[in-house]
Amino acid sequence: MVKGVLTLVPSGGLANRMRAVASAYSLCLAVGSRLRVVWFRDWALNAAFSDIFEPPGCPGVELREATWADLLANDRPRRRNLWLPALPQRLLYSRRIGEREVTPLKLRGFDFEAWARGRRCWMSCYQEFGSCPDEVYRRLFRPVDDVMRRVSANVERFGGRTIGMHIRRTDHGEATALSPTRLFIEAGRREAEAHQDLTIFLATDDEGVKRELRDAFGGRVVTAAGPASRGSADGIRGGLADMYTLARTARIYASAGSSFSPMAARIGGVPLTELRTDGDGK
Numbered sequence: 001m002v003k004g005v006l007t008l009v010p011s012g013g014l015a016n017r018m019r020a021v022a023s024a025y026s027l028c029l030a031v032g033s034r035l036r037v038v039w040f041r042d043w044a045l046n047a048a049f050s051d052i053f054e055p056p057g058c059p060g061v062e063l064r065e066a067t068w069a070d071l072l073a074n075d076r077p078r079r080r081n082l083w084l085p086a087l088p089q090r091l092l093y094s095r096r097i098g099e100r101e102v103t104p105l106k107l108r109g110f111d112f113e114a115w116a117r118g119r120r121c122w123m124s125c126y127q128e129f130g131s132c133p134d135e136v137y138r139r140l141f142r143p144v145d146d147v148m149r150r151v152s153a154n155v156e157r158f159g160g161r162t163i164g165m166h167i168r169r170t171d172h173g174e175a176t177a178l179s180p181t182r183l184f185i186e187a188g189r190r191e192a193e194a195h196q197d198l199t200i201f202l203a204t205d206d207e208g209v210k211r212e213l214r215d216a217f218g219g220r221v222v223t224a225a226g227p228a229s230r231g232s233a234d235g236i237r238g239g240l241a242d243m244y245t246l247a248r249t250a251r252i253y254a255s256a257g258s259s260f261s262p263m264a265a266r267i268g269g270v271p272l273t274e275l276r277t278d279g280d281g282k
Helices: 014-031 068-073 086-092 099-107 112-116 134-140 145-155 173-178 181-194 207-220 233-246 260-268
Strands: 005-010 034-039 061-065 095-097 120-125 161-167 198-204 221-223 252-255 272-275
Touching: 005 014, 014 034, 014 061, 014 112, 014 120, 014 134, 014 233, 014 260, 068 086, 086 120, 095 099, 095 112, 099 120, 134 260, 145 233, 161 181, 161 207, 161 233, 161 260, 181 198, 181 207, 181 252, 181 272, 198 207, 198 233, 207 221, 233 260, 252 260, 260 272
Parallel strands: 005 034, 005 120, 034 061, 095 120, 161 198, 161 252, 198 221, 252 272
Antiparallel strands: none
């Protein structure tokens, strides 16, 4: 069998990129291809892979930071780069799939394995496609020591039963509209009634939400030391520490539409409950 090579450009935020890499790795395992991941820094995730993760310890995976040459040949063709990378990609790769094509292909049952087998392919993606066991995430993604020290510091503050809450706000309209803070407070009160030793680990990008939860639950609420931010490597390490701390809790209560909480649940094998209204505020 002629072995193929899949060049993947993961896009989007942290959890989205993790899903894309894990899916591409599973695809390459299934068809005997090598995986080459080209990691771009941008407004959605302004950090190098090495800033947040150790190198993947998996055979057949090459992960490198994008170079100036990659901007010309491997970047996602779009308006901001005048779609120029599309031309060299047509010369370098026999088959290509852009990030906007993945969902329609999934919906119609596209055979990604047949597409990739034995060929030089290029893909940009921000989501999971095909089957991907949770174990793949644990094998591919190993946070750097600084992140794990933050996780350990958070876990030291856990009580007898600690639940996680991820309350997404700022730029996420669906989570803000469909997952109001009152739903999390109601869930926390139910948990507190059932567990006197309850602690709540709160991951949020909104300082006002922190104040509301502390007003409702006082010293039961545990939060990270500083706000998470996509704009710096340190801020992204803080967000990753939140994710891996959520993965250590007994149950995660999640905001609607966010990929962050489901990723934490998959990493830790933790049950997840998405809190959302019916769209009418009820």
